[in-house]
Amino acid sequence: MEYTPRLKEVYKSTIIKALTNEYGYKNVMQVPKLQKIVISKGVGAAIADKKLIEYAVEELTNITGQKPVSTLSKKDVAAFKLRKGMPVGVKVTLRATKMYEFLDRLVTTALPRVRDFNGIKASGFDGRGNYNLGITEQIIFPEINIDKIYKIGGMDITFVTSAATDKEAKSLLTQLGLPFKKN
Numbered sequence: 001m002e003y004t005p006r007l008k009e010v011y012k013s014t015i016i017k018a019l020t021n022e023y024g025y026k027n028v029m030q031v032p033k034l035q036k037i038v039i040s041k042g043v044g045a046a047i048a049d050k051k052l053i054e055y056a057v058e059e060l061t062n063i064t065g066q067k068p069v070s071t072l073s074k075k076d077v078a079a080f081k082l083r084k085g086m087p088v089g090v091k092v093t094l095r096a097t098k099m100y101e102f103l104d105r106l107v108t109t110a111l112p113r114v115r116d117f118n119g120i121k122a123s124g125f126d127g128r129g130n131y132n133l134g135i136t137e138q139i140i141f142p143e144i145n146i147d148k149i150y151k152i153g154g155m156d157i158t159f160v161t162s163a164a165t166d167k168e169a170k171s172l173l174t175q176l177g178l179p180f181k182k183n
Contacts, residue, residue: 005100032163040091068092107177119181129163
């Protein structure tokens, strides 16, 4: 028997029906789905200290269970002493099982640990059905040991969906459990 993440089962059993009823899709393939989650972390101070990239890679590996790649600068910026090709951040792309597992942990354990949490802003949509979420502290994830972190820093999480509009994407992400603020 093959393992299936809880959120994937919920998507197949209830979310597809709910979205079909809400938007009147004629075919199951028209129902929007979550395609991937990209977690990126900029490490601007890595210009001076190369170890910061290694710390960021280790943190994202612990959070996601997948090894991230380092992102390189695209051009020279003399004011920041930045040269083309220097590592300035890390990113990881999650798909399939790991994507659903990460989303489940984000919604059930990490976001409730944010101090004074009232929900996430609904203004992070890009007009094409994708949603961007910024997290200010990586210590909200239980996988991070607060005694072993080098520096508290944030990260950006991008949810890429197959939805045609932001309204459909928001409905999908709400059904998957993302707690949007009420207007």
